Amino acid sequence: MTNTFIYKFLLSILLFISSASAMAELELRISKTSDDGIPIYLANIPGGANGIIEADLKRSGRFTVIPRNKINEIPTYGKTLNAGAYSSIADYIVRGKPLSGGLEVELTSTSDNAKTIYKISSNNNTRRIAHQAADKIYEKITREKGAFDTRLAYVTVTNKTSDNRMFRLYVSDSDGHSPKAILSSRLPVMSPAWSPDANQLAYVSFEENSSAIYVQNIFTGKKRKISARDGINGAPAWSPDGKRLAMSLSVNGSPDIYTANISNGQITRVTTSSAIDTEPTWSGTNSLVFTSNRGGSPQLYRIAASGGSAQRLTFDGKYNSAADIANKKLAFVRGNRGAFNIAIKSLNGSGADILSNGQLDESPTLSPNGAMVAYTTLKNGDNTLAVVSDNAEARQFLTSPVGDVREPAWSPYLNQ
Amino acid sequence: MKTITIKSTFAIVLSALLLTACSGQNVKESTTGSTTGDSNNSTVTNTTNNGGATSGTLGADGNSNVTTSEQEGNDFTYLPGANNDPNNTQDISLAGLSDPNNLLSQRVIYFDYDKAAIRPEYMVLINTHAKLLSKYPSLKMRLEGHADERGSREYNVALSEARSQSVKNIMVAQGPSSTQMRTIGYGEEIPIVRGHNTKSWQKNRRVEIKYDDY
Amino acid sequence: MFKLIAKHPGAVLSALIFHGLIVALFFFSFDWTKKPDAEVAGIPISLVSTDSLEKQANNVAEEVSEKAPNTEILKEKEIKETLKKQELADQKLLKQKKAKAKKLEQERLAAEVITKQKQALIAKELADAKKQKELKVKALAEQQALEKEQAEQLAKQKQEEQELAEKKANEKAALLEAEQRKEKLAESNKLEKQKQLAEAEKQRKKESALAKKKAEKAKELAKEEARKKANNEKRLAEKKAKKKAERIAKRKAEKKARLKAEKLAAKKKAKKEAKKKAARQAEKEKAKKEAEEKLAREKREKEEAERLAKQKAKEKAERAAAEKIAKAKAAKERAEKEAAEKLAAKKAEYHRKWQEAQVKKKADEAAAEAKRKSDAVAAARQKSLQKESRGAKISWGGRVQKHVDRRWHPPPGTKGKQAKVRITISNSGFISSGINIKSCTGSAEFCSSVKEAFERSEPLPRPPSKYNFNKSDRTITFIMD
Known part of the structure; x- marks a missing residue:
């Protein structure tokens, strides 16, 4: 009986081995560590839109832009393109031309010569035309929505340690270009947060010698005070439906999470711990992720917007805070062994990937498609903005006005 | 006897197996261990002391940092001086506020990393200011809390607010009305010194006592 | 002692089984998955070696990133040194792999010769049998x-x-x-x-x-x-x-x-x-x-x-x-x-x-x-053709692999998770079989990212039209980790 069992066991092993070696089908391995993006060639577009598109695509960490000199001469847009001839160099070829203030862009696949033409209408901000073209190309190839034609809000400080220090709140394109200051103050301005329609910013200002939360229209400059209670009024976060602001208030003692109705200013308490609860961010319309040191060190927790018990989300590292959520991804600050870095995790997953490599990186904000993270990092002693792709393949420092630049907030998709 | 021999062979085979399987891991562990050890020599944080405990206090390391800074930081005194004697019968009056030799001229309290607890050496200073407040009930004071640049900004606002709150709580115990004191947490927004090192960070982790009219 | 053993055959059997299990443990503890890789490496494209290179490089980077802040310059040196060491080690590995691959190739050729001889013998025997x-x-x-x-x-x-x-x-x-x-x-x-x-x-x-x-x-x-x-x-x-x-x-x-x-x-x-x-x-x-x-x-x-x-x-x-x-x-x-x-x-x-x-x-x-x-004659001819078409198959497979790789955005924090996917690609580059996820050790998100990777990869590089790839030729199993 046992003998037959042994024979069967050995036989099954033999069969297993022989079947594995006799397999004629290909077996290939794909590892996450690969760093080559989709090779794409951008022909020169009169007006230079190709440069903006190139920077956008590179920033996403999903493309390898083929150097211009790899193809000697490509037929200008309008002339016949035999794309198949370039299939060994690039997967896609982009050509285009300006078109009555806008842009016409053609995307050709070198594998099947399939062409797609996009017409981008004119815009006062000419760079946005190129960003929109980049979005189209990005979406066509990666099949996820592009987020290049979006905005960033951020705070700058000049004369940081002197009494002349000046805080400014800026709004710029997603690549840091076309910055526009919408607020300046001698006292701290911090924590900008976009409304879902991308027309308004909520922020914290100490302009009246104590903290208060304001909401300001970025186009008209019109602003409104939402909360100026005793103690902390901090960390505003707009609900996805645009009706509520989550925030951290210490009016009842220790800082806790509250939601405020934007139309009437009424607040609802969400957390009731005696520890620090702050930095709320919405995870859908009915739940919040926030930072709390209730367990002894700052960690991320999730709670229903209506309150209840909180569920701890982070367990690795001594310091996890400042969460931002977009497209089911969660970016946050992780402090470990004295360094603070930007980490990203799947909202419902367990592990996390470290995306940044600085010493004191902070304030992560996800692009609306979750493909990129903007954050603050130290560069030459000052804070500056960087954008890293969610796969950590690409990292760009954004151009910004003088001074210390910090607290980026990535806008939702723009409607206009 | 037979079973024993068989058992012993098993034991040998198994132990050999385990040894071979574990040997690789051992090597790995030892190398990572050494690298972390190296890096910790110059670290300020308390990772080595606290091990894996998430709720560990930062007291030990924080204190050692203080002493280091004390020795090095000649340009900046942030501890009460020799005159900080509980039996010192100094003039606790408004005039004392402008006397550089008076304890009341000392108006900064420093904290440990990620802590809002008051170090014992500051109790006298805080109590002295509290006595002044009790003496002059119309006197008003702002307690401006700050944090160093490490960690996230809003968390640091809350932390700095908590620091000023803990100063306020000690003062209230001495008699003054709580309405005489107002707390503000500025977080890491207003550092007193630039620099991204332990020395600068210690100087920036503070609560500043500010009298409204003095 | 032998008598004792003879008296207790059950114990002997159990001992044998236990030994067998240990041997099996050894047997399986070897990295079997690498074997087919080595086979693949035998043909010019060495997919695995680059993989492992990248992995090792990555691991180093991670380890370094976890080090303390004040030793940044030191770290960089260390990184460089370790990287160099690893590069050297990797080169050695590569050489070894190449040598292995050569050996394998030679063995394969030898095996082919032997099989041909065998076939000849068989043919003779058949002829003899026929005469008889x-x-x-x-x-x-x-x-x-x-x-x-x-x-x-x-x-x-x-x-x-x-x-x-x-x-x-x-x-x-x-x-x-x-x-x-x-x-x-x-x-x-x-x-x-x-x-x-x-x-x-x-x-x-x-x-x-x-x-x-x-x-x-x-x-x-x-x-x-x-x-x-x-x-x-x-x-x-x-x-x-x-x-x-x-x-x-x-x-x-x-x-x-x-x-x-x-x-x-x-x-x-x-x-x-x-x-x-x-x-x-x-x-x-x-x-x-x-x-x-x-x-x-x-x-x-x-x-x-x-x-x-x-x-x-x-x-x-x-x-x-x-x-x-x-x-x-x-x-x-x-x-x-x-x-x-x-x-x-x-x-x-x-x-x-x-x-x-x-x-x-x-x-x-x-x-x-x-x-x-x-x-037999046709098989011989087919064999040489197959050799050529196998090369074409592998290079095509490599292109498919790269194509999918570039479009795979696994959710963060899924290190060490693995999925096994089997697809059959039509002659026009579309997945004709459906995306068959044979196994997946990660979260639902990780598994769906694998599926999405294939969905967004369509159309895939078409099989080379010169060769008449049958369905099994056009079927590829991917290990994604």
């Missing part, structure tokens, strides 16, 4: 010929006996005058038959030696003739019987005769199975003889009938009784003969079929052999 078969078949044919001869002789003897019996019956039944004539006729018939038999024998021998097919045809013809004649005879006999008064008696007798004949036939069948050929021969001869006999008999019977008609008036009851007996006997004999003929015919038919089957089998074997030979 042919020889055997010849021997069989010879034996059959001999058997036929013997059978023919036996058949002759039997027929002689039968004829004698018939004659006796006839003699009894017939008048004295008729007896003399009959005897003469019978004798002359006998002589003629013997002569004919001798001739037929000679002919048959020649025929069987020359061509079996001809013999068979001849046999068939003979049989048919025999059957026709037999039928005719029957009919005649029946008519005669009807003409006579005692129809009922006759029928009874015939029935009895048939039953007896059937019993006999069954017995004979059992006995004569071994002598099938002989019976067949005998049947033919019998058929001929009988045909002749019957002709003679018809004449005789006609005369007999005339005479009987005349004698009826004179000889009444006695003669009638005698006639009855005689006719019954005759009918019996005839019935027996008919049964024997039928049996013989059956046997002959069976034999013919067997021979046909034999011939067919031979032809089939020859055809199969020819096919095998041509297949």
Whole structure:
């Protein structure tokens, strides 16, 4: 009986081995560590839109832009393109031309010569035309929505340690270009947060010698005070439906999470711990992720917007805070062994990937498609903005006005 | 006897197996261990002391940092001086506020990393200011809390607010009305010194006592 | 100690199983998944080696990133050093892999040579076997010929006996005058038959030696003739019987005769199975003889009938009784003969079929052999083609791999998670099979990211049109980690 069992066991092993070696089908391995993006060639577009598109695509960490000199001469847009001839160099070829203030862009696949033409209408901000073209190309190839034609809000400080220090709140394109200051103050301005329609910013200002939360229209400059209670009024976060602001208030003692109705200013308490609860961010319309040191060190927790018990989300590292959520991804600050870095995790997953490599990186904000993270990092002693792709393949420092630049907030998709 | 021999062979085979399987891991562990050890020599944080405990206090390391800074930081005194004697019968009056030799001229309290607890050496200073407040009930004071640049900004606002709150709580115990004191947490927004090192960070982790009219 | 062991076979068995398990543990603890990779590495594209390089480089970067802040410069040096070391190590690894790959390739070639030799040997053996078969078949044919001869002789003897019996019956039944004539006729018939038999024998021998097919045809013809004649005879006999008064008696007798004949036939069948050929021969001869006999008999019977008609008036009851007996006997004999003929015919038919089957089998074997030979040639040609197309398949697979790789955005924090996916790609580059996730160790998000990667990868690089990739050629299993 046992003998037959042994024979069967050995036989099954033999069969297993022989079947594995006799397999004629290909077996290939794909590892996450690969760093080559989709090779794409951008022909020169009169007006230079190709440069903006190139920077956008590179920033996403999903493309390898083929150097211009790899193809000697490509037929200008309008002339016949035999794309198949370039299939060994690039997967896609982009050509285009300006078109009555806008842009016409053609995307050709070198594998099947399939062409797609996009017409981008004119815009006062000419760079946005190129960003929109980049979005189209990005979406066509990666099949996820592009987020290049979006905005960033951020705070700058000049004369940081002197009494002349000046805080400014800026709004710029997603690549840091076309910055526009919408607020300046001698006292701290911090924590900008976009409304879902991308027309308004909520922020914290100490302009009246104590903290208060304001909401300001970025186009008209019109602003409104939402909360100026005793103690902390901090960390505003707009609900996805645009009706509520989550925030951290210490009016009842220790800082806790509250939601405020934007139309009437009424607040609802969400957390009731005696520890620090702050930095709320919405995870859908009915739940919040926030930072709390209730367990002894700052960690991320999730709670229903209506309150209840909180569920701890982070367990690795001594310091996890400042969460931002977009497209089911969660970016946050992780402090470990004295360094603070930007980490990203799947909202419902367990592990996390470290995306940044600085010493004191902070304030992560996800692009609306979750493909990129903007954050603050130290560069030459000052804070500056960087954008890293969610796969950590690409990292760009954004151009910004003088001074210390910090607290980026990535806008939702723009409607206009 | 037979079973024993068989058992012993098993034991040998198994132990050999385990040894071979574990040997690789051992090597790995030892190398990572050494690298972390190296890096910790110059670290300020308390990772080595606290091990894996998430709720560990930062007291030990924080204190050692203080002493280091004390020795090095000649340009900046942030501890009460020799005159900080509980039996010192100094003039606790408004005039004392402008006397550089008076304890009341000392108006900064420093904290440990990620802590809002008051170090014992500051109790006298805080109590002295509290006595002044009790003496002059119309006197008003702002307690401006700050944090160093490490960690996230809003968390640091809350932390700095908590620091000023803990100063306020000690003062209230001495008699003054709580309405005489107002707390503000500025977080890491207003550092007193630039620099991204332990020395600068210690100087920036503070609560500043500010009298409204003095 | 041995005695003790012998006393407890269960313990020994368990020990053996345990050892086996340990060996199996060792067996499986080796990185089997790398084996096919090494095979792949044997062909110019070394997918795995780059993978592992990247992985190692990545691991280093991670370890370094976890180090303390103030040692950044030091770290960089360390990183560089460790990277260099690892590069060196990697290069070594690569070399080793290449060497391994070469070895594998050589081994593969050697294996190919061996298999070719084996195939040649097999072909030879097959040829030998074929020859032996042919020889055997010849021997069989010879034996059959001999058997036929013997059978023919036996058949002759039997027929002689039968004829004698018939004659006796006839003699009894017939008048004295008729007896003399009959005897003469019978004798002359006998002589003629013997002569004919001798001739037929000679002919048959020649025929069987020359061509079996001809013999068979001849046999068939003979049989048919025999059957026709037999039928005719029957009919005649029946008519005669009807003409006579005692129809009922006759029928009874015939029935009895048939039953007896059937019993006999069954017995004979059992006995004569071994002598099938002989019976067949005998049947033919019998058929001929009988045909002749019957002709003679018809004449005789006609005369007999005339005479009987005349004698009826004179000889009444006695003669009638005698006639009855005689006719019954005759009918019996005839019935027996008919049964024997039928049996013989059956046997002959069976034999013919067997021979046909034999011939067919031979032809089939020859055809199969020819096919095998041509297949071997085609296989050889195919092999060289396959080699080329395998190369094309692998390079195409590499392109597919890269294509999917670039479009895979696994959710963060899924290090160490693995999915196994099997897809079949159509000639136009689309996934025709559906994305078959065979296993996935990660979260639902990780698994769906794998699925999405393939969805966003369509259309995939098309299989090279030059090669006719079948479905299994176009099926790829991906390990994604």
